[in-house]
Amino acid sequence: MKRLVQLYAYDFSEIMGLDVDADALFPEGRVLGRWLDGAAHAFLSFADGHLAGFAIAGVGSRLREDPEVMDVADFFVLRKYRRKNVGVRCAAMLFDLFPRRWEVRERAENAAAIAFWRKAIHEYTGGRYGETIANDEHWRGPVQSFDARIRTG
Numbered sequence: 001m002k003r004l005v006q007l008y009a010y011d012f013s014e015i016m017g018l019d020v021d022a023d024a025l026f027p028e029g030r031v032l033g034r035w036l037d038g039a040a041h042a043f044l045s046f047a048d049g050h051l052a053g054f055a056i057a058g059v060g061s062r063l064r065e066d067p068e069v070m071d072v073a074d075f076f077v078l079r080k081y082r083r084k085n086v087g088v089r090c091a092a093m094l095f096d097l098f099p100r101r102w103e104v105r106e107r108a109e110n111a112a113a114i115a116f117w118r119k120a121i122h123e124y125t126g127g128r129y130g131e132t133i134a135n136d137e138h139w140r141g142p143v144q145s146f147d148a149r150i151r152t153g
């Protein structure tokens with residue numbers, strides 16, 4: 001997991017302005033706050049029998065006082081497996097694991113993630129989700145909200 005986090009941090013280094021330290025390692029805490037504080041569930045994903053990424057789901061909103069909602073804290077697909085629907089399938093598995101309300105946040109600068117999550121959530125919910133654009137001290141970028149129980153009725 002630690003190595004995957006380094007690759008994830010590398011992908012985010014341009015957006016977040018991250019530098020490596022003298023050992024060429026990125027600071028984990030800057031990208032993985034939620035997992036490190038223990039208030040989250042972490043999953044590895046596999047494709048064709050190979051490690052292909054990870055997903056980290058936090059419990060409780062990062063945007064407001066709501067301890068019940070699930071939050072996609074971090075989500076990563078290794079480059080070899082991108083644009084093959086791996087992300088969409090992993091997202092659906094993650095939402096199925098926690099049939100509750102969800103919030104998904106993307107940084108305003110992360111155009112690929114915004115396009116990805118809109119598609120993944122649209123497919124998962126059949127279009128039954130809301131989106132707001134946050135712009136405050138908690139977050140700056142799109143936030144999708146939906147209830148995963150609509151899949152099971």
Ligand SMILES: CC(C)(COP(=O)(O)OP(=O)(O)OC[C@H]1O[C@@H](n2cnc3c(N)ncnc32)[C@H](O)[C@@H]1OP(=O)(O)O)[C@@H](O)C(=O)NCCC(=O)NCCS
Nearest residue numbers: 011075076077082083084085086087088112113115116119
């Ligand atoms: C964002 C990310 C998770 C997408 O994973 P993926 O497995 O490539 O996504 P999928 O193949 O399931 O993509 C499904 C759809 O999302 C959209 N999408 C995915 N990547 C995209 C990109 N780079 N640019 C534009 N749209 C994109 C497309 O509509 C795509 O469908 P298409 O390939 O038929 O056009 C992956 O690029 C990644 O790990 N990025 C770095 C980390 C990151 O930004 N994580 C998200 C944090 S919120």
